[in-house]
Amino acid sequence: MPEKDVEWERLVNDIRNCTRCPLHRFRKKPVPGEGSLDSAVMFLGEAPGRSEDEAGRPFVGAAGRLLNELLNLAGLDRGEVFITNVVKCRPPNNRDPRSEEVAACSVHTNRIIGLVRPRVIVTLGNHAGRYIFERFSKMRWLGIKAMRGRVYRLNVLNDSVVVIATYHPAAALYNPQLKGELEEDFKVLLRRAIKLGSTLKQPTLLDFMGR
Numbered sequence: 001m002p003e004k005d006v007e008w009e010r011l012v013n014d015i016r017n018c019t020r021c022p023l024h025r026f027r028k029k030p031v032p033g034e035g036s037l038d039s040a041v042m043f044l045g046e047a048p049g050r051s052e053d054e055a056g057r058p059f060v061g062a063a064g065r066l067l068n069e070l071l072n073l074a075g076l077d078r079g080e081v082f083i084t085n086v087v088k089c090r091p092p093n094n095r096d097p098r099s100e101e102v103a104a105c106s107v108h109t110n111r112i113i114g115l116v117r118p119r120v121i122v123t124l125g126n127h128a129g130r131y132i133f134e135r136f137s138k139m140r141w142l143g144i145k146a147m148r149g150r151v152y153r154l155n156v157l158n159d160s161v162v163v164i165a166t167y168h169p170a171a172a173l174y175n176p177q178l179k180g181e182l183e184e185d186f187k188v189l190l191r192r193a194i195k196l197g198s199t200l201k202q203p204t205l206l207d208f209m210g211r
Contacts, residue, residue, distance in 0.1 A: 004037045004115060011111050015088050021104035023089035023097075029056035033084030033112055040197060041076065041190075042118035043067070044109075044128040045085040046168060047097045053090035058083045063170040066179075067124075070169065070186040074194075082116050084109070086131045097127055106131075114157050119197030121161055122190060125168030132156065132163055148185060151193050162197040164189050 015032045031048040034057055051061030059067050071078055087097040087105045123129040130141040136156045147165040154163050172179040
């Protein structure tokens with residue numbers, strides 16, 4: 001078995017046995033993530049919902065179906081990217097993950113990022129955006145409206161990574177007006193980020209690149 005697969009199995013086992021925060025008491029199945037361990041593109045969401053908790057897989061409900069549509073717009077197949085969340089267990093009643101839960105799960109999140117070593121990270125939602133930008137840059141997270149529409153280059157775990165921030169697909173299910181912005185980010189910005197990610201050398205911050 002390839003070394004990455006062995007390490008992934010260890011990581012999954014650690015998540016299954018994790019008691020670092022109270023969320024483990026409410027879950028049916030932990031949701032470590034899925035996809036290609038050699039992927040150049042990682043999607044970082046917020047937390048599993050009911051469907052994900054039952055399946056043990058990320059983005060399998062309505063938000064997942066929309067994510068699949070968005071991936072198609074970007075010319076990507078779900079099997080060639082990697083998808084995970086900032087917390088790996090479902091919060092009760094689908095509430096937002098708390099900062100202490102995100103912090104407790106960060107040991108797993110960082111191990112996943114370090115194992116996959118993506119060239120591009122797409123943050124989906126405020127909690128994912130805050131995680132990447134405030135942990136791996138000196139920027140303050142100002143919210144998706146202020147941060148989206150740009151391509152950033154950050155030093156993430158000593159790797160130069162292109163980062164874009166956009167809405168969580170679930171937000172577009174509640175507010176259909178956001179779907180157009182999500183589609184724009186995937187069709188235009190993500191394609192640009194992937195192209196840029198293939199040429200990364202030194203970690204810097206890219207300025208506004210237009211929509």
